[in-house]
Amino acid sequence: MEMVRGLLNTRSPIRTMVERIPPVWFYVMALAVMLVLPIVSDDAFMFRILTMIMIWSILALGQNVITGFCGQLSFGQAAFYGIGAYTSVLLTIHFGLPYPLALVASAVAAGLFGLLVGYPAIRVGGDYLFLVTIGFAEIMRLVFLNWDAVTGGAVGIPNVPTIELFGHALYTNKEYFLLSLFLLSVVVFALHRIIASDIGRSFKAVREDEIAAKAVGINVARYKLLAFRLGAALGGIAGSVAGHFLAYVGPDNFTNWESTMVFVIVLLGGLGSIPGTILGAAILIGAFESARGLVDYRLYVAGGLLLAVVLLKPSGLLGSVKLRTPGPPPVDPTDEANASEPQPNKLI
Amino acid sequence: MTFFEYFFAQIVNGLSAGSIYALVAVGYSMVFGVLQMHNFAHGDTMMFGTYCAMAMLLAGVPAVVAIPAAMLIGALFGLCIERLAFKPTRGAHRMVPTVSAIGVALIIRNTAQLIWGTSTEPFPLRVPQYTFQVAGIGVSSTQILVFATALLLMIATHYFVKKTLIGKAMRAVQQDIDAAGYMGIPVNRVISMVYMLGGFLGVAAGILFAINYNTVFLMMGFTTMVKAFIAAVIGGIGNLQGAFFGGLLLGVIEAFAAGYISSGYRDAIALGLLIIVLLMRPNGLLSAKVAVKV
Numbered sequence: 001m002e003m004v005r006g007l008l009n010t011r012s013p014i015r016t017m018v019e020r021i022p023p024v025w026f027y028v029m030a031l032a033v034m035l036v037l038p039i040v041s042d043d044a045f046m047f048r049i050l051t052m053i054m055i056w057s058i059l060a061l062g063q064n065v066i067t068g069f070c071g072q073l074s075f076g077q078a079a080f081y082g083i084g085a086y087t088s089v090l091l092t093i094h095f096g097l098p099y100p101l102a103l104v105a106s107a108v109a110a111g112l113f114g115l116l117v118g119y120p121a122i123r124v125g126g127d128y129l130f131l132v133t134i135g136f137a138e139i140m141r142l143v144f145l146n147w148d149a150v151t152g153g154a155v156g157i158p159n160v161p162t163i164e165l166f167g168h169a170l171y172t173n174k175e176y177f178l179l180s181l182f183l184l185s186v187v188v189f190a191l192h193r194i195i196a197s198d199i200g201r202s203f204k205a206v207r208e209d210e211i212a213a214k215a216v217g218i219n220v221a222r223y224k225l226l227a228f229r230l231g232a233a234l235g236g237i238a239g240s241v242a243g244h245f246l247a248y249v250g251p252d253n254f255t256n257w258e259s260t261m262v263f264v265i266v267l268l269g270g271l272g273s274i275p276g277t278i279l280g281a282a283i284l285i286g287a288f289e290s291a292r293g294l295v296d297y298r299l300y301v302a303g304g305l306l307l308a309v310v311l312l313k314p315s316g317l318l319g320s321v322k323l324r325t326p327g328p329p330p331v332d333p334t335d336e337a338n339a340s341e342p343q344p345n346k347l348i
Numbered sequence: 349m350t351f352f353e354y355f356f357a358q359i360v361n362g363l364s365a366g367s368i369y370a371l372v373a374v375g376y377s378m379v380f381g382v383l384q385m386h387n388f389a390h391g392d393t394m395m396f397g398t399y400c401a402m403a404m405l406l407a408g409v410p411a412v413v414a415i416p417a418a419m420l421i422g423a424l425f426g427l428c429i430e431r432l433a434f435k436p437t438r439g440a441h442r443m444v445p446t447v448s449a450i451g452v453a454l455i456i457r458n459t460a461q462l463i464w465g466t467s468t469e470p471f472p473l474r475v476p477q478y479t480f481q482v483a484g485i486g487v488s489s490t491q492i493l494v495f496a497t498a499l500l501l502m503i504a505t506h507y508f509v510k511k512t513l514i515g516k517a518m519r520a521v522q523q524d525i526d527a528a529g530y531m532g533i534p535v536n537r538v539i540s541m542v543y544m545l546g547g548f549l550g551v552a553a554g555i556l557f558a559i560n561y562n563t564v565f566l567m568m569g570f571t572t573m574v575k576a577f578i579a580a581v582i583g584g585i586g587n588l589q590g591a592f593f594g595g596l597l598l599g600v601i602e603a604f605a606a607g608y609i610s611s612g613y614r615d616a617i618a619l620g621l622l623i624i625v626l627l628m629r630p631n632g633l634l635s636a637k638v639a640v641k642v
Binding site for chain 2: 127132135139145304310311
C-alpha cells in the first residue's frame with residue numbers, strides 16, 4: 001500500500017508541465033469542446049449523460065463550498081437538491097411562474113434552508129454537524145414523503161412540464177444540455193471570483209483553524225452561514241434543472257444515497273477544487289448513467305472510492321487541501337531532539 | 349380504550365423500543381469514548397449480523413447457537429472495521445476516519461444486498477405470545493423479553509467495563525491514550541477489543557429489534573444507528589448511563605409522537621429533537637460543559 005501511495009503522490013514532469021498552463025485555458029478548451037459537440041453530434045443518450053454530469057457538478061460544487069472551502073462537514077446535500085426541485089416544479093405547475101423566476105426562487109428557498117442548517121454549525125462542529133445534516137436531510141425526505149397535499153407523497157409529481165425559456169420550450173436533451181452548460185459555466189465563473197475574494201480567504205481561514213480565524217477578527221459564524229447559504233443555493237439550482245429534465249420529482253430521488261454520491265464526488269475530485277469536482281462528477285455519474293448493470297454494485301463503487309481516496313490520496317484527484325488536525329504543527333520525526341522520545345503506540 | 353390506558357400503552361411501547369436504542373447507544377457510545385471517533389459502520393454491522401442470524405435460523409440452526417454465533421460475527425466485523433477504517437487513519441484529520449467508516453459501511457450494505465436482496469423479511473424466531481394485563485394495559489411477552497434482555501446486556505456491559513481488568517484497560521485508554529501506553533497497556537489490542545464489544549452488542553440489539561418488530565431490512569442499521577446517536581447525544585456522548593437513559597427517553601418520545609401526532613413523522617420528530625438538543629446543549633443533557641483545548 002505504501003508503494004501505491006508513493007506512486008500516486010509523486011510529481012511527474014508531465015504533471016508539472018500541465019500545471020504551468022494557466023487554469024483558465026482548460027476551461028476555455030473544455031467549453032469549446034462542449035460547444036462544438038451539439039453541432040457535430042445528435043446522440044440524445046450522450047447529451048442526457050452530459051446533462052446529468054453537469055447537474056451533479058453544480059450540486060457537488062455546492063457541497064464543496066461547504067466542506068471544501070469552508071471546512072464544514074455536511075452530509076445533507078440531497079435535501080437542498082430536493083427543496084430546489086419541489087420549489088421550482090410546484091411554482092411552475094400551480095402558479096405558472098416563468099422558469100427564470102422559478103430557478104431563482106428554488107435557489108432562494110434552498111438557501112433559506114441552508115441558513116437553517118447553518119445555525120447548528122455555529123454551535124456544534126465536526127462530526128456532530130455531520131449527524132445534524134444527515135438528520136435534516138432525513139427530516140426533509142420524510143416531509144416530501146408524508147406531506148401528501150403539496151408534494152404528492154410517495155407517488156411524487158409525475159409529468160412535470162418542460163422548461164419554457166422566453167417563449168421557447170425545451171424538448172430535446174440537447175437543449176437541456178445547453179441550458180445546464182450555461183448554468184455550470186456561470187456557477188464555475190462565480191465560484192472562482194468568490195474564492196479569489198476576501199470571502200474565499202475567510203472561508204479558508206475558518207477551515208484551517210477556527211480559533212485562529214476568530215483571533216484575527218474574522219466573523220466565523222457569518223462565514224459559516226454564508227457557506228451554507230451558498231452551497232444550499234447551488235443545490236437548489238441543480239434540483240430545479242433536474243426536476244424538469246427528468247420530468248419527475250419524488251421522495252426517492254432525494255435520499256441519503258444522493259447525499260453520499262455528492263460526498264464521493266467531492267472527495268474523489270478533491271476538496272476545494274472546482275475542476276476536480278467536475279471531474280469527480282464526470283467519473284461517477286458518467287459510470288452510473290452509462291453502465292446500468294452497475295446498479296447492484298453502486299454501493300461497492302461508492303464505498304470503495306471513499307476508502308481508496310482517504311487511505312491512498314486524501315487530497316483527491318485534483319485537490320490541494322491537506323486535511324490536518326488543528327493545533328501545533330506535527331513534530332518532524334527526523335528531528336534530532338525528538339528522535340529519542342518513545343513512541344507508545346508503535347511499540348506495542 | 350380510555351385516555352390513560354392509551355397513554356400508558358404508548359409508554360410501554362416506547363420503553364421496549366427505547367431499550368433497543370439504549371443498547372445500540374451504549375455500544376456506540378463506548379466505541380466513541382475510546383478514540384473520540386464516530387463509528388458510522390456500527391449500524392451496518394448490526395444489520396449484517398441480524399441477517400446472519402436470520403439465515404442461520406432459516407437453515408435450521410437452533411436459536412441458542414445461531415444468536416451467539418451472529419453476535420460473534422458482529423464482533424469480527426467490529427475488529428475488521430477497526431483495522432480497515434480506523435487504525436490506518438489514526439492521527440489524521442477527524443474527517444478521515446469518518447469517511448473511511450462510511451466507505452466500509454457502504455461495502456457491508458452492498459454485500460448484504462447482494463446476498464439477501466432489498467426486500468423486507470420477517471424474522472424467523474417465534475417467541476411464545478402472551479399478553480399480560482397490568483392495570484388494564486396489555487403488555488406482550490415480546491416486549492418483556494426485549495426489555496429484559498436489553499437491560500441484562502447493559503448491566504453486564506456496565507460490570508464488564510467497571511470490574512474486569514480488560515474493562516479497566518479500556519477506561520484507561522479512554523482517559524489518556526498516551527499515558528495508558530506508558531503504563532504498559534497494549535493500547536492497540538484494547539482498542540480492537542472495544543470495537544469488537546461494540547459489534548457484539550450491536551448485533552444483539554439488531555436481533556432484539558428484529559424480534560420486536562418481526563422485520564429484517566437493509567436500512568434497519570442506518571436508521572437505528574442515527575437514533576442510537578440521538579440517544580447518546582441526549583445522554584451526553586461517551587457516558588454509558590446517559591446513553592441508557594437517553595435511549596429510553598427517545599423511545600418514549602417517539603412512541604408519543606407516533607401515537608398522538610402521526611406515525612409518518614415519528615423519525616422526523618426524533619431527528620428534530622436531536623437538532624434542538626445539540627443547539628441548546630451541544631454536550632448533551634446530562635454532561636458538564638467542557639472548554640475546547642487550544
